[in-house]
Amino acid sequence: MTGTFALVRLALRRDRLLIPVWVLGLAGITLSTASAMDELYGTQALRQQLGVTAGSNPAFLAMLGPIHDYSTIGGILAWRWGVFGGLLTGLMAMFLVTRHTRAEEETGRLELIGSTVTGRHAPLAAAVAVSALASLLIGLFIALGLVGLGEDAAGSFALGLAFTGVGWVFTGVGAVAAQLTESARTANAIAGGVLGASYLLRAVGDAAGDQGPQWLTWLSPLGWLELVKPFADDRWWVLGLSLLLTVVLVGVAAVLVARRDLTAGLLPTRLGPARAPASLGSAFGLAWRLQRGMLLGWTVSLFVLGAVYGAVARAVEDMLNANPALGKVMSQLGGSGAIVDVYLASILGIIGLFSAIYVVQATLRLRAEEAEFRAEPVLATSVRRVSWVGSHLVFATLGVVVVLAAAGLGAGLVHGARVGDVGGQVTRLVGSALAHVPAVWVVAGISLLLFGLAPKLASVSWAFLVVFLVLGQLGPLLDLDRWAMDLSPFTHVPKVPGADLTATPLVWLTVVAVALMVVGIGSFRRRDIG
Numbered sequence: 001m002t003g004t005f006a007l008v009r010l011a012l013r014r015d016r017l018l019i020p021v022w023v024l025g026l027a028g029i030t031l032s033t034a035s036a037m038d039e040l041y042g043t044q045a046l047r048q049q050l051g052v053t054a055g056s057n058p059a060f061l062a063m064l065g066p067i068h069d070y071s072t073i074g075g076i077l078a079w080r081w082g083v084f085g086g087l088l089t090g091l092m093a094m095f096l097v098t099r100h101t102r103a104e105e106e107t108g109r110l111e112l113i114g115s116t117v118t119g120r121h122a123p124l125a126a127a128v129a130v131s132a133l134a135s136l137l138i139g140l141f142i143a144l145g146l147v148g149l150g151e152d153a154a155g156s157f158a159l160g161l162a163f164t165g166v167g168w169v170f171t172g173v174g175a176v177a178a179q180l181t182e183s184a185r186t187a188n189a190i191a192g193g194v195l196g197a198s199y200l201l202r203a204v205g206d207a208a209g210d211q212g213p214q215w216l217t218w219l220s221p222l223g224w225l226e227l228v229k230p231f232a233d234d235r236w237w238v239l240g241l242s243l244l245l246t247v248v249l250v251g252v253a254a255v256l257v258a259r260r261d262l263t264a265g266l267l268p269t270r271l272g273p274a275r276a277p278a279s280l281g282s283a284f285g286l287a288w289r290l291q292r293g294m295l296l297g298w299t300v301s302l303f304v305l306g307a308v309y310g311a312v313a314r315a316v317e318d319m320l321n322a323n324p325a326l327g328k329v330m331s332q333l334g335g336s337g338a339i340v341d342v343y344l345a346s347i348l349g350i351i352g353l354f355s356a357i358y359v360v361q362a363t364l365r366l367r368a369e370e371a372e373f374r375a376e377p378v379l380a381t382s383v384r385r386v387s388w389v390g391s392h393l394v395f396a397t398l399g400v401v402v403v404l405a406a407a408g409l410g411a412g413l414v415h416g417a418r419v420g421d422v423g424g425q426v427t428r429l430v431g432s433a434l435a436h437v438p439a440v441w442v443v444a445g446i447s448l449l450l451f452g453l454a455p456k457l458a459s460v461s462w463a464f465l466v467v468f469l470v471l472g473q474l475g476p477l478l479d480l481d482r483w484a485m486d487l488s489p490f491t492h493v494p495k496v497p498g499a500d501l502t503a504t505p506l507v508w509l510t511v512v513a514v515a516l517m518v519v520g521i522g523s524f525r526r527r528d529i530g
Contacts, residue, residue: 003118007126011100019134021463022092026163027141029470030085034077034149036477041076050076058312062207063347065223069232074151078159078230084473086225087199088466089138089163090170093131094191095462097174100127103184105263106372114262124178124257128171128250135167155231158239162225165242169221170195172249179256181265185361185368189294192357196301198222200308207312221245283383287391290369291362295399298358299406302351306410309347310429313340313415341498344411344429351407352436352490353469355400356443360461362396363447367458376529385525389448393517396444401437408433432496438509439489443468445516452523 012019041047051070065083069075101124104110110123143160147153170191177190198220205217206226217223221242228238260266279285366389369375379388408430416425447461471480471488485491489512492505 001119001121001125003113003116004122004125004129007100007113007118007122008129011126011130015096015099015130019096019130023134023137023141025466026085026088026092026138027145029474030077030081030142031145031149032478033081033474034073034146034151036474036479037076037080038073038149039479040477041073044071047071047076058207062203062309062312063350065202065206065226068226068229069155072151072155072231073149074146074155074159075231077146078162078226080477081474082159082162082225083199083202083222084469085163086166086222087195088469089135089167090195090198090221091192092138093135093167093170094174094177094188094195096131096134097127097171098178098184098187098191100130101175102178102181102187106182106184108263111262120258121254124175124253128175128253131171131174132168132246135164135171138167139164152231154234158228158234158236159230161239162228162230162242165228165239165246166221166225168246169242169249172246172253175253176249176256179253179260179265180267182263182269183265185365189297189361193297193301200301200305202226203305203308207308283378283387283391284394286378287395290365291392291395291399294358294361295395295402298355298399298403302355302403302407303410305354306351306407306412306429306433307414309351310344310411310414311418313344313411313418342495344415345432345495345498348408348411348429348433348436349472349490349493349495351433352404352440352493353465353472355403355407355436356440356465356468358403359396359400359440359444360447360465362392362399363444363451364458364461366392366448367451367455370455370529373530379529386521389521389524393444393448396447397441400440400444401434404433404436404440405430428497431501435496435501435506436490436493438506438513439493441513442489442509442516445513445520448520449516449523450520452520452527455527 041050047070051067064079067076067079069078101110104113104123113123114120139160139162141160142163143157146156146159173194174187174191177187177194178184180190181187199222201216201220202223205214205220205223208214208216217227224238224241227235229235256266277285280289366375369378375388379385409426411433412426412429413422415429416422419425443461443465446464447458450461451458468488468490471485472490475485475488475491489509492509494501494505
């Protein structure tokens with residue numbers, strides 16, 4: 001453990017802007033949402049109506065989880081923002097751990113640090129400490145802010161520490177994932193897969209009802225955030241599950257880090273054949289080899305997620321018909337039209353945002369190849385820069401078409417089977433899902449632009465994605481000005497099914513995306529590699 005404190009100071013110095021943005025951003029969004037909820041549900045009558053209708057409907061249970069306390073703004077906040085806030089906290093934690101462990105090994109910096117008076121466990125301990133501290137600050141700022149807004153202190157701290165618990169668990173998940181593979185990208189993919197599985201288990205368990213497998217929620221760290229029941233029962237002992245799992249995961253990571261060589265992963269890298277296949281003779285073939293695993297994983301994941309949401313589509317109609325206030329909120333989020341179509345438009349909007357994560361990962365593969373000195377040998381051959389960038393961009397732009405089509409197919413198959421119109425529902429929901437493609441292309445364009453102009457800032461693409469998520473999910477509730485909402489490309493996507501599909505905004509989004517990509521490619525052609 002020698003040198004741990006010095007490495008903590010180094011990590012905090014490197015992330016002196018990144019960590020405050022995460023902490024203050026998540027805390028600020030949560031508190032702003034609480035203020036918006038106070039305006040939207042200012043009377044006990046409205047809150048009681050919300051609790052009766054939303055608390056038992058499978059559709060909202062799958063999207064947001066159960067509402068345990070509808071008599072207070074804090075309880076409604078925990079229901080409306082808890083799952084999404086927990087997702088973002090978990091993402092922050094796993095990224096921080098990977099950044100200061102596996103990424104440092106991959107670039108060779110940790111080997112230099114290890115040649116000084118530094119213990120074998122010090123880098124891992126420092127990364128875990130920094131991530132755990134950031135998660136704790138998020139929880140404390142949320143708790144103190146809610147108390148300042150007049151909410152119950154016990155419930156406020158229960159909610160804040162529930163966010164912290166999610167962050168701590170995925171600190172441990174990230175620590176273990178960093179020991180398994182040689183690549184920071186793969187480590188993030190493993191940890192992200194665990195986070196996605198946690199979300200899916202929670203959605204299935206929450207929507208199951210009294211006769212279904214509700215116990216699945218107990219298998220999810222995101223489910224534990226709900227099961228703390230802030231402002232209702234304040235079950236503090238559930239926080240102990242997060243703490244216990246964190247200790248176990250960090251302990252496992254500490255054992256594993258001592259059982260492997262520096263820069264190596266416990267999962268052995270599979271040796272390739274003695275002679276490369278003909279497909280690797282081109283830039284496109286190499287890009288396919290690098291991108292295919294991620295594309296397959298996202299396709300399967302969003303197909304399953306679409307099927308889960310499609311399974312509860314019909315159940316939303318009775319709930320929203322019984323509560324005009326909720327129908328108004330859902331219309332703000334998903335457009336106008338039939339109630340079920342409004343719900344489907346809302347969940348497809350969420351899935352569209354999720355697919356943008358894939359696009360950022362696929363685009364930033366360019367930066368990973370460059371930073372890890374694998375791009376330079378490729379470009380030293382007859383491969384042109386435009387061909388190299390374009391080969392990866394194909395999988396970012398066309399890959400998202402496959403991913404979104406899979407999500408629409410999953411939702412259409414399940415929902416169509418329930419309403420007796422599989423063919424019709426598959427066609428309309430696949431088409432509705434694909435309507436989000438131009439907006440996701442804009443995200444790809446932003447990522448490519450940053451890669452071309454300022455490669456060291458390419459990771460800022462994730463910040464844009466978080467902003468788009470907040471604008472999409474909370475913008476109507478926060479009553480933001482129209483110009484602010486229009487900053488998100490997803491705001492301009494027609495809310496289909498339910499609304500008329502107009503081509504004009506999709507064409508303009510495509511034009512913007514192409515312009516961003518062209519500028520990004522042109523900038524990359526003019527700058528030095530590295």
